[in-house]
Amino acid sequence: MGRLSIDRVSKVFDIDGRQVQALKEISLELEDGQFGALIGPSGCGKSTLLRMVADILPPTSGSISIDGAHPSQARKDHRIGFVFQDATLLPWRTVLENIRLPLEIVAERDPDREKLPRELIELVGLSGFEKAKPSQLSGGMQQRAAIARSLVLSPRVLLLDEPFGALDDITRSRMNLELLRIRAETKITALMVTHSIQEAVFMADRIFVLAARPGRIADVVEVGLDRPRSFAQMSDPAFTGAVDRVRQCLFDQQAMAAIDV
Amino acid sequence: MSSRISNVALPGSVFLLLTLAFELAGLAGLLPPTIPRPVKVVENMVGDGAVLWLHCRSTVLTAACGYAMAIGAAFSAGFLVHQHKALETAALTIGTVLNSIPIIAVAPILIIWMGVSWPMRITLTAFLCFFPIFVGMIQGLGATERNAGELFLVLAATPAQRFWKLALPSALPYIFLGLKIAAPLAVLGALVAEWTGTETGLGVLMINAMFNFQMERLWASVLIVCILSAGSYGALSLIERVVLTADRTADGIAP
Numbered sequence A: 001m002g003r004l005s006i007d008r009v010s011k012v013f014d015i016d017g018r019q020v021q022a023l024k025e026i027s028l029e030l031e032d033g034q035f036g037a038l039i040g041p042s043g044c045g046k047s048t049l050l051r052m053v054a055d056i057l058p059p060t061s062g063s064i065s066i067d068g069a070h071p072s073q074a075r076k077d078h079r080i081g082f083v084f085q086d087a088t089l090l091p092w093r094t095v096l097e098n099i100r101l102p103l104e105i106v107a108e109r110d111p112d113r114e115k116l117p118r119e120l121i122e123l124v125g126l127s128g129f130e131k132a133k134p135s136q137l138s139g140g141m142q143q144r145a146a147i148a149r150s151l152v153l154s155p156r157v158l159l160l161d162e163p164f165g166a167l168d169d170i171t172r173s174r175m176n177l178e179l180l181r182i183r184a185e186t187k188i189t190a191l192m193v194t195h196s197i198q199e200a201v202f203m204a205d206r207i208f209v210l211a212a213r214p215g216r217i218a219d220v221v222e223v224g225l226d227r228p229r230s231f232a233q234m235s236d237p238a239f240t241g242a243v244d245r246v247r248q249c250l251f252d253q254q255a256m257a258a259i260d261v
Numbered sequence B: 001m002s003s004r005i006s007n008v009a010l011p012g013s014v015f016l017l018l019t020l021a022f023e024l025a026g027l028a029g030l031l032p033p034t035i036p037r038p039v040k041v042v043e044n045m046v047g048d049g050a051v052l053w054l055h056c057r058s059t060v061l062t063a064a065c066g067y068a069m070a071i072g073a074a075f076s077a078g079f080l081v082h083q084h085k086a087l088e089t090a091a092l093t094i095g096t097v098l099n100s101i102p103i104i105a106v107a108p109i110l111i112i113w114m115g116v117s118w119p120m121r122i123t124l125t126a127f128l129c130f131f132p133i134f135v136g137m138i139q140g141l142g143a144t145e146r147n148a149g150e151l152f153l154v155l156a157a158t159p160a161q162r163f164w165k166l167a168l169p170s171a172l173p174y175i176f177l178g179l180k181i182a183a184p185l186a187v188l189g190a191l192v193a194e195w196t197g198t199e200t201g202l203g204v205l206m207i208n209a210m211f212n213f214q215m216e217r218l219w220a221s222v223l224i225v226c227i228l229s230a231g232s233y234g235a236l237s238l239i240e241r242v243v244l245t246a247d248r249t250a251d252g253i254a255p
């Protein structure tokens, strides 16, 4: 279970009395266990869309459902995991304590779940750093701890807002593989914001290309690559085809924007 | 490290030099009768030890109880304001108005209610200490990072969990600032309360020494008050350093 459905969602912000349409009539679907990527120019509303799915913000119109229920229900049932752009670890807690935080908040004594933080630390490759403070970790390690934390309540939907934006290419590729492995193990539905076309194609089953002002879906690209994914697939015609199509769509937008101005 | 040494060494040596200068001036007969030689003051502290100790104990007790009461009140008020954001402006306004009443003017009101008594002394001290701690609480509780707030929202944390697990820990640097400002105020509050006519306390000792022209005793009690004020501030700085380990500071040096 983890079906995500977004139906004609719009968001209007009130900025100093001025109405700004951030998103207009966004519709998208992700089947249970599918990996979706959101890509688009800066300011087109990707983070806003993710926030609405997580029930942090309400949509102005339209509806979002997770397994047929309102996002607030999914949030209260802890079926949503959220990875912020910056890791957002609590600096006064150790890595293990940070990853345990969601368990403390749920506060139900489930012995099976108590083992999970340590297993997740292993899964994200942070063994030996349980007692380290976030300030003692590199950016990539912090992000991995944040991913472990987002998984500790076994959510059905994982939302990731440019989780690897600050990482170098090699670390980023390794993190991509780790995330795909986690996905394969947990069968989780994921929606990830990224600025990298390659990353989007490598990770996703379905790519939603957004256009700006107002934020809207310009194209949906299905990626027909087998899983498990490997870097060898990057020279596959299906891979390069998808990359080209996404790039084309993003460039067309830029050209249109230039004409507008 | 070297800066920490010079933090202590520089004011320390200035203080020692001044003391030495006064001693020499006193020996040369240059000091007026109102300023005793430092050596005489120290002699008095030893000779008068029992009396000084008795009064010092009473002042410390008042200051400590008043300080604790102020922490309790500021903490409760801070918790309420955090749980009901609408109260914040009202609470800060009331706090500011109360804080603008001179402490000397508060004393008579408290005396009418409580008499010249221990509760009066402690309440007066708490009144003086409350505001800086409360402002530190409110500022700190409001200073949580937006993303961390959203994290707790996604986790469906209760307001109480938000307070204990997020707002309070992130407010600690601000709270310590308030606590450090309030610590010397606790000593001041105790002294003011004692001046209203209590039987014990360094404040009483000072007034009596002044009227009886016991200059050594007067200076000895002033010196003790200074030590109490500075000592309480220093102790809090130490506690702060232990509680807020290095990972909290901006430079992020690992402990």
Ligand SMILES: Nc1ncnc2c1ncn2[C@@H]1O[C@H](COP(=O)(O)OP(=O)(O)OP(=O)(O)O)[C@@H](O)[C@H]1O
Pocket: A013, A014, A015, A022, A041, A042, A043, A044, A045, A046, A047, A048, A049
């Ligand atoms: N809380 C808010 N109040 C007012 N306006 C907002 C708010 N959050 C976002 N916006 C506006 O909505 C638009 C989309 O912002 P959003 O952060 O979703 O963009 P984004 O696609 O995530 O951009 P980036 O790639 O740079 O992260 C922007 O124009 C922004 O000014």
Ligand SMILES: [Mg+2]
Pocket: A046, A047, A048, A161
């Ligand atoms: Mg964003």
